[in-house]
Amino acid sequence: MKYKIACDIHTHTIASGHAYGTIREMAKAASEKGLELLGISEHAPGIHGTCEPVYFWNLKNVPKVLYGVEIFHGSELNVLNDGTLSLSDNYIYFLDYGIVGIHLNCYENVGPEKNTDNLIECMKHPKVNFISHPDSDDTPVNYERLVKAAKKYDVALEVNNSSLVEYYRRINCHENYRTMLKLCMEHRTNIVVNSDAHDPQHVGRVNLALELLEEVGFDEELIVNTSKEKFKEFITRKTRNIKKM
Numbered sequence: 001m002k003y004k005i006a007c008d009i010h011t012h013t014i015a016s017g018h019a020y021g022t023i024r025e026m027a028k029a030a031s032e033k034g035l036e037l038l039g040i041s042e043h044a045p046g047i048h049g050t051c052e053p054v055y056f057w058n059l060k061n062v063p064k065v066l067y068g069v070e071i072f073h074g075s076e077l078n079v080l081n082d083g084t085l086s087l088s089d090n091y092i093y094f095l096d097y098g099i100v101g102i103h104l105n106c107y108e109n110v111g112p113e114k115n116t117d118n119l120i121e122c123m124k125h126p127k128v129n130f131i132s133h134p135d136s137d138d139t140p141v142n143y144e145r146l147v148k149a150a151k152k153y154d155v156a157l158e159v160n161n162s163s164l165v166e167y168y169r170r171i172n173c174h175e176n177y178r179t180m181l182k183l184c185m186e187h188r189t190n191i192v193v194n195s196d197a198h199d200p201q202h203v204g205r206v207n208l209a210l211e212l213l214e215e216v217g218f219d220e221e222l223i224v225n226t227s228k229e230k231f232k233e234f235i236t237r238k239t240r241n242i243k244k245m
Contacts (some may be wrong), residue, residue, distance in 0.1 A: 002214055003193075007225040008204050009039025009074065010099055010132060010158065010194035012241045013052050015048025019198035027066035032118040033204035037070040037228040038226030041099050044087040046078040046106030050207070056091040070228060072096040076132055080104050083121035085128075092127050097235045099158070100125075102139045112140040119146060123153040129235045130192050133160040133179055134169035143176070147183040150190070156224050157184065162196035164208035182215050190224050190234065 010053035012019035018075045021029070023040055032037040043050040059073045075098040077114075085092070086106060092098060104113065109115065119141065122128055131150065134141055134157055150157050157180060163173045184191055190210065197203045220226065221241055224234040 001196040003210050003220055003223065003226065005193050005204070005206050005210070005223075005225055006035060006227045007039065007231045008035055008195050008197065009037070009072065009097070009225060009231065010041050010076065010130075010160070011039065011197040011203060012042060012076075013040060017047065017051070019159055021200040023062060023071070024066060026197070026203055027069050027071060029200035029203040030069045031067035031242070035069055035204050037072060037231060038203070039072045039074055039095075039097070041076045043072040044075045044077045044085070046080070046086040047103060048105060050211060053091045055088060055199040056087070056094050057239050074099055074129075076101055077128070078103055080124050081108055081118065082107065083111065083118040085122055085125065092125070095127060095210065097129045098125065098127040098212070099130040099132045100128050101134075104138060107139070109139045111132040112142050115139050116142045116145050116149075120153075123149055123155045126239050128153075128155060129238060130156050130158055133163050133170065133173075133196070134158065134180065135160065135163050135173040137172045137176070138170065143180050143183055147180065147187050147189045151187050155193040156190040159191055159193050159212065160196050160210045161194065161206045161209040162198075162202075164212065171194065177212055177242050178216055181213070181218055184222060185219055188222065190222050190223050193217075194225075202242070
């Protein structure tokens with residue numbers, strides 16, 4: 001593969017309610033895969049069976065390094081139909097980063113323009129660094145507007161390997177990603193490549209996503225998780241820039 005992904009920052013443990021590994025099991029798998037950094041991003045309220053908000057408040061108790069892998073903590077925050085997030089700021093500010101995604105468990109599809117409006121509104125939050133799996137026609141978006149807004153608000157759009165797996169495949173995700181990636185190169189908008197692992201065996205598994213990037217000739221410079229240094233710089237840059245305003 002042309003690309004090397006050093007950090008997998010969209011993963012879930014048993015705390016999300018429908019995943020099957022502990023933090024330590026996921027970290028061990030990351031170490032075995034040669035990853036430099038693992039991001040644990042449990043689902044925020046709105047997904048059935050996920051952890052209570054107090055979970056995010058207490059993340060300070062988790063070791064910063066496990067099996068030689070640096071551990072960061074985010075959350076996959078839900079977009080709500082009023083354009084707000086499903087976790088309050090009282091808890092969001094304990095996170096290292098935020099991933100925002102539309103999930104039909106707690107969202108009603110309102111068409112591409114309004115779906116895009118809601119995602120863009122959530123992008124403005126200073127702790128939101130990523131948009132998760134913006135790829136399914138179940139909740140279509142206007143990719144031109146989404147990519148331009150991601151550039152404006154310093155947010156990376158995810159290419160999600162799990163979306164591309166045959167038995168998970170989201171509706172029209174290949175074509176949607178091709179459209180999104182072309183626009184990202186045109187507007188110099190960053191992306192992040194993740195496994196969305198719900199079990200230790202899937203940590204670091206991004207082969208289908210990388211094959212797609214190779215197919216479209218994507219510019220490696222725009223991928224934010226090719227090294228842990230690049231990832232760390234990216235997630236802190238937005239906050240630094242807001243403070244300067």
